[in-house]
Amino acid sequence: MSIKMMHHVCIQTEKYEESLQFYTGILGFELVTETANFHERDFNTWLRLGTFMIELQTGKNGDKLKNWSSLNEGIVHICFLVDNVKEEFDRIKKLGYINFKIKNGEEIYKVEDGYLFKIKAPEGTEIEIRDTQI
Template structure:
């Protein structure tokens, strides 16, 4: 088995302050980091659940309703942690699953990439 655990869930919201209030004040998630990305006119709020980093809450100006685009309102993608990203990509490729090129997260300096489930929903793998 390659997957260790769910790494994080990314959500794009339509109203940042309302969603922030819901996740922080109503559900009780702890804020780890909040960044405003002026070039994207977007907030990124990192939230902790039960001692683990689990939710990324994003805002974008006027996000469209979810169709299939990864930048639409709602669940952005589901991410899984793996020990070795290249080994897992080989495994996916052997199973005829197309994987995007590997990228490096500019904040964590960890490797990640995306692939799609059978319904074309975006899934991410992140190297431990």
């Protein structure tokens, strides 16, 4: 196989400033480069966390993006591994971010191999946070 690693995912948003703040300020991504007026888009921005990157971009000028839905085909969520789910949950809450997915009345919930929580990014991307490997 010639594939070496996953390089990036591209996330489109109509809430560019809020999404940029979420990925950098809440999740800790580093801003690598921000390009204005990129191929009919207001912004095309590269963010990095370790070796993983997000290409964050606005829709093309004049296009109306559709809302994210877990009923779409393709990628449903992105998952990040942390040392401790409860500590990460508390850290994010202390930063003032409160858009968590609730399952059975709980924000942190048990799965077969441990605990996780899901947080919604401003543009709707669902982010899973867990502390156990598969």
